[in-house]
Amino acid sequence: MKKILFILIIAVIALAMTNPNEADYREHVRQKEGLAGTIDMAVTYLFSSAKKGGIQRENFIIASRFHRGGDGVLPRQNLAWGIAQQFIDIKD
Numbered sequence: 001m002k003k004i005l006f007i008l009i010i011a012v013i014a015l016a017m018t019n020p021n022e023a024d025y026r027e028h029v030r031q032k033e034g035l036a037g038t039i040d041m042a043v044t045y046l047f048s049s050a051k052k053g054g055i056q057r058e059n060f061i062i063a064s065r066f067h068r069g070g071d072g073v074l075p076r077q078n079l080a081w082g083i084a085q086q087f088i089d090i091k092d
Helices: 002-017 022-033 035-047
Strands: 055-059 064-068 077-083 086-089
Touching (some): 022 055, 022 077
Antiparallel strands (some): 055 064, 064 077
């Protein structure tokens, strides 16, 4: 039982250390969508009234949810989940 608990604790620590941030997500969008993704992020930044910029992150320690809008002109749109430096795109 102690081994299983130890393995779970190590897994949670590893996931928490590899939890992606906003910069990681922006780079993911640039690589995936190229120029169109970069322009989309710039336009989102211009219309957003948040201090952080257009893309925002909700941190859940071992995973993060990325979204844009919801704070002004733009309606909130969930974009992706990030876990272990990987991204899972959300289709609304």
